[in-house]
Amino acid sequence: MEIANVIIALFLGSIGSVALAGLMLLLGNEKLEKVSTYLMYLAGGILLGAAFLGMIPKAISMSDTRQVLQTIMFGILLFFILEKIILWRSCRNKNCERHINAAAPIILIGDAFHNAIDGVVIAASFLSSTELGIFVTLSVLLHEIPQELGDFGILIKSGFSRSKAFWYNALSGATAIIFGVAAFYTLESLKSLIPYALALSAASFLYIALADLIPEMHRKTSFKASLSQVMLITVGILIIYVSLQLKL
Ligand SMILES: [Zn+2]
Structure with missing residues (x-):
């Protein structure tokens, strides 16, 4: 797997999602809300499909089933603790603690952290197979667009201009590229770690879908x-299922 492809995917998944979210800001508020909501539903299915149909079977085929499942369980606990510490995920409820207390730096740092993990997820998937890497990049792109839109909203409300909000958001997305490239070289030389990296990646996707998007x-x-x-979650799962069947 060439590093150039991975870098393109990392770029798409991180800065690409910020750019697409930025473009979507040009839509009217009502349309924006609708599109972002539907993307979130679709992302729920895509993330579940990528985890259960792509990453977990792949990790099991490379390693021991019991160890893969234990790593996923450990990952879910880890992401729960991380979320407790940095409140990294979205909250669209204006009365939640994150909205009341969240200064722009907290949003940006939380996202930088989350994007770094997405970067590792993309690198680990590409190292196990190109097609898995492509689906995982798509999954990251889809769940990040609604997230970035939410962040734009918070940043602009806290006094950022649109362009400043864009550049800061892009900067916090860039951690995906740095951590993704680092993960690529680490995992390439320590291939035995790939199934565990995939299992943790699946845990991250499951956590986002079940603990963040579905609530x-x-x-x-x-x-x-x-x-x-229900329809869009199903469509998301089917997109992954059909493409893996067709070996697209
Ligand atoms: Zn993400």
């Missing part, structure tokens, strides 16, 4: 919203 989805209770959630 957010439950805040909308109308029949129409619930139906589109």
